[in-house]
């Protein structure tokens with residue numbers, strides 16, 4: 236599903252003494268089937284942008300086009316039900332998402348609410364709990380009697396259970412252990428490919444943005460200041476620094492290596508596997524040159 | 526001579542004392558931490574880390590064993606004495622905020638500790654400056670971005686000028702630069718004041734900087750040692766839900782790709798250094 240933010244401005248607590256401008260003239264196109272990563276410094280407006288993608292926030296200026304539906308400041312709530320079903324958001328803090336008595340009920344809530352049968356909703360919940368690496372006895376527990384990383388996994392399961400067309404992820408790996416982090420990012424990617432999802436990821440991990448995304452957008456002080464392919468965004472180190480960001484570790488290591496050896500590798504290393512390959516190639520060529 | 530600032534002796538805690546079928550969140554746990562150390566506490570989700578933090582500041586009491594801090598055994602009586610020397614940042618900052626504004630929130634614990642007003646004002650400003658949130662004095666803490674909330678929570682702990690600082694994934698939502706800056710600030714404080722730091726983290730690059738790492742697995746201590754000792758166990762860590770730091774992962778990937786890296790490197794610079802030596806010898 237195509238999503239288009241057109242000249243979007245947003246102020247929190249509009250027309251009160253606490254009014255706070257969070258977005259200015261944001262233009263982002265998220266093509267159907269793409270994997271977009273949004274990066275940016277603390278407070279740059281990433282979560283605010285995300286909440287526009289399922290009309291949880293309505294722009295105070297400009298408009299957002301989500302599939303067929305245009306949303307602006309005046310759009311009425313009843314038109315938004317379909318959008319909420321199609322666009323699933325995993326929030327930055329899992330506690331904001333969990334509410335039901337038990338983990339099972341919590342995960343089943345979304346699907347049931349949109350007319351999925353009891354049986355099917357329960358099947359999805361059981362399957363997801365396993366896929367997300369949660370202990371099986373978690374289903375009957377209260378979602379609030381869990382560790383931080385376990386809550387995160389339940390919150391993710393709740394969104395995946397809705398089988399949305401658009402998957403919106405706000406720092407989904409914060410609080411996950413290193414193994415879970417890799418497995419769950421791989422799971423999102425697998426779903427993205429297999430089900431042709433449109434995926435939007437907000438992350439502070441430049442490594443994840445470089446590995447998974449095909450489009451990267453940079454937010455800075457409430458504006459979207461750059462979009463492009465990961466290889467272009469992450470090789471422009473000056474621009475990253477301007478926005479108080481840095482390249483992924485793989486590129487940092489590549490640069491250190493290049494500087495020390497006085498050579499330049501053929502391509503930029505967006506993943507660890509690519510870096511190992513590029514370095515091995517450099518050694519091989521070095522040997523042949525002798 | 527260093528003294529012990531925090532110790533656990535055979536500590537067991539379960540959230541469900543009536544249900545024996547649930548494994549305890551923390552079981553038979555013993556360790557001690559010397560004043561001035563930087564400890565990283567790592568382990569898979571649900572391995573007991575946050576429970577340990579709550580046992581350390583007396584939010585929870587063990588069913589068996591003993592917790593001691595600042596030379597006092599943790600009890601209902603010693604609790605306040607112990608807490609007044611301790612700064613703690615919880616995993617979810619929203620659960621921690623009590624003030625209506627950022628500055629009230631940071632001031633709250635100082636007021637409780639009886640810090641005089643003039644000094645309080647100075648400390649609140651200083652600690653918010655240390656985390657780069659001085660422009661947000663009058664904002665409502667719940668209405669901040671995720672990373673801003675974490676910064677305010679850290680300021681609240683720093684303002685106490687604690688002897689012991691416990692961070693429960695306190696920087697998990699900061700951008701990479703912000704995370705480095707906060708860690709650097711705390712390292713400087715430690716140099717100046719001899720602060721002890723216990724940092725619960727899933728960031729293995731951060732753990733590699735600690736003096737010592739305690740590895741938890743299913744409520745029990747799996748291992749304890751210097752970063753070298755812990756990370757040299759290698760693949761064992763992945764079965765515990767963990768991983769190796771980036772430079773070590775790269776070292777392994779390079780070997781698989783046919784580059785004969787000899788050493789095990791914990792930092793990028795060491796790895797580049799060896800590659801350079803190797804490359805220039807040929």
Ligand SMILES: Nc1ncnc2c1ncn2[C@@H]1O[C@H](COP(=O)(O)OP(=O)(O)OP(=O)(O)O)[C@@H](O)[C@H]1O
Pocket residue numbers: 247248255256257275276277278279280281282283284327454667668669670671672673698700
């Ligand atoms: N509920 C709110 N009320 C008022 N202001 C808010 C609210 N939520 C966020 N803001 C402000 O809007 C700006 C953008 O916040 P947003 O949460 O979108 O940032 P972010 O890029 O997601 O940051 P982080 O990486 O720290 O999560 C910030 O300056 C923040 O203080």
Ligand SMILES: Nc1ncnc2c1ncn2[C@@H]1O[C@H](COP(=O)(O)OP(=O)(O)OP(=O)(O)O)[C@@H](O)[C@H]1O
Pocket residue numbers: 379380381382383384385410412540541550568569570571572573574575576577616
């Ligand atoms: N309030 C609670 N009631 C019941 N059980 C709980 C509660 N909080 C945590 N647990 C359980 O206790 C165990 C340890 O949880 P703890 O929060 O200490 O883990 P953790 O190591 O901090 O994990 P994470 O990395 O996910 O934050 C887990 O199995 C968890 O499900």
Ligand SMILES: [Mg+2]
Pocket residue numbers: 281282283327405670671672
């Ligand atoms: Mg955010």
Ligand SMILES: [Mg+2]
Pocket residue numbers: 382383384574575576616693
């Ligand atoms: Mg925890």
